[in-house]
Amino acid sequence: MSNDFTAEYPGKIIFGNGSMAKLAENLPADAKILLVTGKSFAKSSQMADLEHILANFAKIHVADIGHEAPVEDVERLIDIGRKKKISVVVSIGGGSTIDAAKAAAAIIPAEGKCIDYFHGKRKLFLKGLFFAALPTTAGSGAEITSNAVLTESQTKIKKSIRDSLLIADLAIVDPVLTVSMTQETTASSGMDALTQAIESYICGFANSVTMALAENSVELLIKNLVSAYNDGKDLVARNLVAQGSLLSAMSFSQSGLGAAHGLAHPIGSLLSVPHGKACAILLPHILDFNFEVCQGALENLAFKSGLENAEFLIRRIKKMKQAMNIPTDFSEYGLNPSHFEFILKNCKSRSMQTNPRKMSDKDILELLRKLCGKKSNS
Numbered sequence: 001m002s003n004d005f006t007a008e009y010p011g012k013i014i015f016g017n018g019s020m021a022k023l024a025e026n027l028p029a030d031a032k033i034l035l036v037t038g039k040s041f042a043k044s045s046q047m048a049d050l051e052h053i054l055a056n057f058a059k060i061h062v063a064d065i066g067h068e069a070p071v072e073d074v075e076r077l078i079d080i081g082r083k084k085k086i087s088v089v090v091s092i093g094g095g096s097t098i099d100a101a102k103a104a105a106a107i108i109p110a111e112g113k114c115i116d117y118f119h120g121k122r123k124l125f126l127k128g129l130f131f132a133a134l135p136t137t138a139g140s141g142a143e144i145t146s147n148a149v150l151t152e153s154q155t156k157i158k159k160s161i162r163d164s165l166l167i168a169d170l171a172i173v174d175p176v177l178t179v180s181m182t183q184e185t186t187a188s189s190g191m192d193a194l195t196q197a198i199e200s201y202i203c204g205f206a207n208s209v210t211m212a213l214a215e216n217s218v219e220l221l222i223k224n225l226v227s228a229y230n231d232g233k234d235l236v237a238r239n240l241v242a243q244g245s246l247l248s249a250m251s252f253s254q255s256g257l258g259a260a261h262g263l264a265h266p267i268g269s270l271l272s273v274p275h276g277k278a279c280a281i282l283l284p285h286i287l288d289f290n291f292e293v294c295q296g297a298l299e300n301l302a303f304k305s306g307l308e309n310a311e312f313l314i315r316r317i318k319k320m321k322q323a324m325n326i327p328t329d330f331s332e333y334g335l336n337p338s339h340f341e342f343i344l345k346n347c348k349s350r351s352m353q354t355n356p357r358k359m360s361d362k363d364i365l366e367l368l369r370k371l372c373g374k375k376s377n378s
């Protein structure tokens with residue numbers, strides 16, 4: 001645990017059912033908006049509500065950001081932004097849509113292409129365009145974080161552009177926007193939030209603020225995620241899960257993550273596993289690995305969530321996964337030893353370094369063999 005810390009959040013965070021209605025009054029006057037939404041949101045009835053809310057602003061709408069936020073999609077947004085002299089970027093969608101828009105908002109007024117920042121050849125120096133983020137999923141935390149996770153399609157390399165200049169100016173978390181999430185996305189994004197909260201709590205850079213946020217997040221998600229999965233229209237459960245997700249993001253964005261996230265990125269991009277699902281598959285395995293160094297911390301999380309001890313917490317996570325149809329390994333995604341070299345090479349991110357127990361290459365390979373499932377092991 002760290003006793004010195006700095007916390008950086010969006011300039012304004014608005015939470016509540018129906019809070020999307022507050023978007024217009026919180027945007028700069030005379031904004032020329034680049035509106036980046038998810039595909040399904042663009043076709044939903046909520047899009048009509050948004051059109052109404054933004055009726056007095058000039059805007060260009062883009063609604064086709066690819067899965068895992070491809071760098072070329074960000075280049076396209078930057079191009080539009082520069083040519084059309086956009087002054088504000090508003091993004092409504094899942095983590096990939098928000099991250100692509102976030103990177104574009106920062107780079108539009110800067111120089112160069114997104115790929116230069118992705119490969120660390122350029123660095124941001126000045127604040128980008130005003131950026132507002134409204135998540136339609138409850139899990140990624142992209143509305144809060146200072147990084148944009150992008151994917152280079154050709155190499156399948158998935159990594160972050162990270163800079164406090166990327167932090168949104170305005171985050172509006174409206175649980176009503178999450179009601180139309182499919183069961184699969186509810187499970188995947190919710191388990192992403194839970195993994196983030198737990199990894200934030202046990203990582204070496206946790207502090208009293210991030211731990212308080214993470215504890216509450218874990219409790220909210222453990223108690224309400226399966227209800228939101230079983231009945232997507234249950235607005236009470238949706239609201240509590242959205243709160244859990246927001247607290248998770250406010251926690252991990254100021255501390256760090258762990259090996260579940262370190263491994264979820266290369267496995268997810270290589271085998272096209274949704275990020276949250278990859279996290280959910282990895283989480284119990286990583287907690288088993290970390291157990292000897294963080295049993296006490298897991299015990300605290302268990303007590304807070306009304307569970308008997310750390311083992312019960314891990315057991316509860318496994319039960320939640322089962323209830324939401326999330327597999328225990330990557331066999332159905334075809335993980336096999338031919339993938340190990342790529343995963344090993346691309347998993348050594350900051351998340352891997354902040355894992356509370358050091359994972360050697362041997363440890364990683366041993367876990368990957370287990371994650372191939374019975375078929376590949378026989």
Ligand SMILES: [Fe+2]
Pocket residue numbers: 140192193196261275279
């Ligand atoms: Fe995540």
